[in-house]
Amino acid sequence: MRLPQPRSLMGQMLLAVAAALLLVQGIGALLVYRAQREGYEAGMVNAVAFRLLVETRGRDALGRMLRNDRTPFSGPPPRGFPLEFSTGTPAAVDEARDTRAEARLRRVLEEQDFQASDVVVVHRTVHADAFARAHVRQRAAHRRMDRQELADALNDHLLVVGVRRDGDGNWMVARVRSPRAANKLLQPLLVQTVLIYVVLVGAVALILRRITRPLAALTRRVEQFAVAPGSAGQLVPGGPEDMQRLIEAHNAMEARIVAMLDEKDVMLGAIGHDLKTPLAALRVRIESVEDDTERARMATTIEDIVRTLDDILSLARVGRPSDPRERTELSALVASVVEEYEDMGDPVELGDTQRIVVELRPTWMRRALRNLIGNALRYGERARVTLERDGARAVIVIDDDGPGIPADRIEDMMNPFTRGDPSRNSTTGGAGLGLALARAIADQNGGALVLSNRLSAQGRVEGLRARLELPVG
Template sequence: MKFPSPALPRPKSLMGQMLMAVAAALLLVQGIGALLVFRAQRESFEVGMANAAAFRLVAETRGPGALERMRRGDRPAFGGAQPRGFPVEFATASPARPGEDRDARAEARIARILDDQELQASEVVVLHRTVRGDAAARRTLERRAARRHMDEAKLAGLMDDNLLVVAIRQPARANWMVARIRSPRVVNLLLVPLLAQTLVIYLVLVGAVALILRRITRPLAALTRRVEQFAYAPGSAGQLEPSGPDDMQRLIVAHNAMEARIVAMLDEKDVMLGAIGHDLKTPLAALRVRIESVENDAERGRMAGTIEDIVRTLDDILSLARVGRPSDPRERTELSALVASVVEEYEDMGDPVELGDTQRIVLEARSTWLRRALRNLIGNALRYGERARVTLSREGGSAVIRIEDDGPGIPEAEIEGMMNPFVRGDPSRNSATGGAGLGLALARAIADQHGGALVLANRLSPAGKVEGLTARLEIPAA
């Protein structure tokens, strides 16, 4: 069975994504650069080792004085580290073991060096071992350790050092001349400093990029918070101070200008709506008084009902227009008690409204608006579904109020449109009802005002038949 590999978490913020992209690019470039430098340094190190071994062989053929001069400093340097060697020995057979790998490139290099030094070699053998893996080198190192009283831990570390074994056989000679050069492991000598240098450069570059990105994204984050705040409460706080790069400052200035124009338009709208409400309600009140003089009771009742419908519609229009700019602050509300009190209002009037399971949930809300939303949803359930069942539960970080009815539901294609202003359902759902189609639109606007949502869904039977409609009012409770 193949298990999927876990996906790495991807940052969601602009700064996180940009920093991740820059860090990945820098890591790739630094990695390639470090690899090339490491290869060059290793090549230089190997050349130095080959030179040291070759000059040790050359010095041995030209007498002790030459070897002593080489020891005093007449030898090539490489990377600041000097190879430590063993006495040159003479053997009757090649030091290469059966099946042991030989370094052909190093053999060719050493052959050229010997040729330049006029030292002829009919055969060159180059082997890479550890000190522990070469019997002669191991014995020599153990004798030195015994003379110097070296502790076992240090000796064990020296035993793991790299060993370059170079053996040559000169023409017309049967024996082999073998030189051994010991050096620290390449990982310690080259790779660790290179990795440390690469890591420091990488951290410095990423840190500099992070500071630049922070200077760019900090004002952007502040602007985002301001826009989110303005969406729920336009004009509730002062404008944002321009900061950051010039382009970001121009964006903030443009946003402040747009925000000021929107607030001015909303203020003008509120004044206009107040005037319209006052100018319309005054003559409606006068008409309500005048119809009392109508002698026909049926006619007077119809006229009074028409005036009440106009007044309710006018109230809904004004409420829908003002819901985006509530004047009352949020207050700590026990939602279960609020839902129960609204249901009791309908029960007192004899309406078939049932309160189901509820959980005690306390949150910050505008209780007056939530009552209005609940009344609209319960009223719709009674109007179209004959009865209403109300429940309250906590789901995740939200309080969820469900209002279920037993009506014919709403066609799936029309559910979203039913929450728009002045949209009413199909006449077949309406059993001699009035209204202007503002109840659901106002309930959704109130949910949006609290940072929540209103969701409508048909309730289906196991056979797939529509049994009613469920209105789900979600309010953040965290």
């Protein structure tokens, strides 16, 4: 199973640093632990050799051994027991022997000219060795140890060494307990690792926070600018120098974009004014045309031009609305738009609705609904409008009974100046801006427009469905 990973930059960087630190500290702790254990084991072997040589030669013969003792991390001296002489090997039949310690001890004894025909080294606990257990209990009674001290002593690690010299059938058995400190090596290593983690990860977190805080502010600003360009002041540069330069570059780019958008609005306003003035004059002058049919045709053409011009200007300005958002009862707004068509006798039906309050721009939303309902009436003969809530979204559904749209062209139909196939618009005209404007208005309010064909049980297209989805809250 794949473990979940953080998605933020700060989370991923902290995870990478923590993983690298864990690997390095783990390797370091292992090396230190092995070196420490090696030192304790060497000390225990040297202690055994010391006792064997003292028993056979006396203390005066140990000068060379003591001068050559370069055991690292020797630690406190190992604690031992009296030497035992036995006719049999100290290792049980099923007991594992420490061949590495045997080789080390044999090498130390050879350096001291102590010839041993057999060397046996095994590891036990004090409790598992009868001789050591009896000795510890006797010492505990003499020193009046409590139960916990006695239990700790019996659980100590014990190195049992048996040596048989050349030509001698008896075994000399030495026993050495490991120092208590050898059993507590992991605790300081763990404490050290935790302290390093706290210091290093904390420092990295502070640095990353200084980087990611202005980065998060820049992200929010870009998201806000994408919805409403020029709606708020520019971001104040902060963070490291590289981040400040990035924010300054974004501010400069944003200023240029806003300037171009302002210039576009001024140009569109001038175009609209310059075109509507002669169109109004033409509308007056066609009244002098005596042929009623020709006059009606000319008036219809002028109205189409005016309507297309309004759609173009609206589509160009939809990204920079001037009116503020308002909390609107969406079912009432939908019902009022449907009533407009009902008053004109158009076949528009209002189905089930729910009371949903949404923050939006009512004027633009009315425009989107009129475009969608008008599109349904133009190509599908009738329109059925419903409003429902789907999770965190309000969904307005407009169904018609038309021929639908080919599946491979549904997405293209929401692009500007794109018309449907001849079966949908050969007699209706239009500039192909209604759906594009409705989608732009939905995007402006943080929603989406989704078109799909309604299919019967037999898979036959029964009409087109437009879903206008808006976020709630």
